[in-house]
Amino acid sequence: MSQRRSPAPDPQHGGHLFAPLQLRSLTLRNRIVVSPMCMYSCPDQDGMANDWHMVHLGSRAVGGAAVVFTEATAVGAEGRISPFDLGIWTDTQAQALAPITAFIQSQEALAGIQLAHAGRKASTQVPWSDTRGQVPIGHGGWQPLAPSALPFAPGDRAPKALSIAEIEGIVAEFGAATARALRAGFQVVEVHAAHGYLIHQFLSPLSNNRDDQYGGSLANRFRFLAQVVMAVRAEWPDDLPLWVRLSATDWAEAGGWDIDQTVEVSRWLKDLGVDVIDCSSGGTLRSAQIPEGPGYQVGFAERVRKEAALTSAAVGLITAPEQANRIIESGQADLVLLARAMLRNPYWPMTAAQELGAEVRWPNQYLRARPKVPVARNTASVVGPQ
Ligand SMILES: Cc1cc2nc3c(=O)[nH]c(=O)nc-3n(C[C@H](O)[C@H](O)[C@H](O)COP(=O)(O)O)c2cc1C
Secondary structure, three states: OOHHOOOOOOOOOOOOOOOOEOOOOOOOOOOOOEEOOOOOOOOOOOOOOOOHHHHHHHHHHHOOOOOOEEEEOOOOHHHHOOOOEEEEOOOOHHHHHHHHHHHHOOOOOOOEEEEEEOHHOOOOOOOOOOOOOOOOOOOOEOEEEEOOOOOOOOOOOEEEEEOOOHHHHHHHHHHHHHHHHHHHOOOOOEEEEEEOOHHHHOOOOOOOOOOOOOOOHHHHHHHHHHHHHHHHHHHOOOOOOEEEEEOOOOOOOOOOOHHHHHHHHHHHHHHOOOOOEEEOHHHOOOOOOOOOOOOHHHHHHHHHHHOOOOOEEEEEOOOOOOHHHHHHHHOOOOOOOOOOOHHHHOOHHHHHHHHHOOOOOOOOOHHHOOOOOOOOOOOOOOOOOO
């Protein structure tokens, strides 16, 4: 596997937002990634992709991003955040995703899937529902699972603490989902180990008080993620990249998951064949004070990139082309993920290229709308792939 590994980043030099990046056998056409975003749009509560997912993901591939990620896609029915989440725990679900990956690739973007299990944050109402909180059992809801029987929010039904056999079952679900993702045509897999969902619940001492091999020391709290990554890597071809999204910190005043543990675990993940650490934060504590502001999580990606010598991705309030380009050029991160900015404008990469004076592919169908005179700034060395 070693000769297939992605090269370690050069800590001194970044590149440009529109410079290609090699990850194993794949060339990303630029550094812009559509961040995973839950759509809660499977109306039959069966995890099946439909026209909404095709149009939503497809239009962002048309818009010029290098990688387009699906939302958190459940590896098992109990791992859904809401009853309306996308899933890949059956072959039929994978077949429904195949036309979407084919369309994304037809636009020269790479199709990525985020594999997820919500753990104690499962079985919740969709955000636009009139009622908030958990979906009651018997009304479409189910019993959430977690490392320990500690509820996320006061008043929540306590999750069931997983037995060893149940943990092994979920690890196997991640492996089986990966095999289906490959058959569905995905080229990038991201394991969702952030935002207070199941894997993060094992990592953080605030949600894991187990006294067996899955709790206590950092190595023990890491064990579940390690097993998931090994199960995924075993099914995922050597020439395709594997990403992990981590919450770099719980933003807890004391006793939580933090950036030092994130850096250490990133080194271990690299040894397990992970290519990219996608650095988010939060999700364990409802009461956390998060200093949200432009690029507020970029420093985490920078530390992972420099101290774990791993390709890193920055996310969180990255909205302006100059800002995104500075993150890449200064070597703080190798990639930027955008979520809400991409909801506002699926063509963000095309307009960013215009602003930065870079060349990007426009679909033939849209060429008549392409501005004739680019606002040329920073034109040296910024010509991207045509
Ligand atoms: C509508 C929506 C749905 C989201 N769903 C997911 C998800 O499925 N998985 C995930 O890791 N993050 C999810 N996020 C978080 C984003 O991927 C991203 O990390 C966050 O919004 C910060 O980036 P932004 O400032 O560019 O929006 C979601 C965000 C939004 C706005």
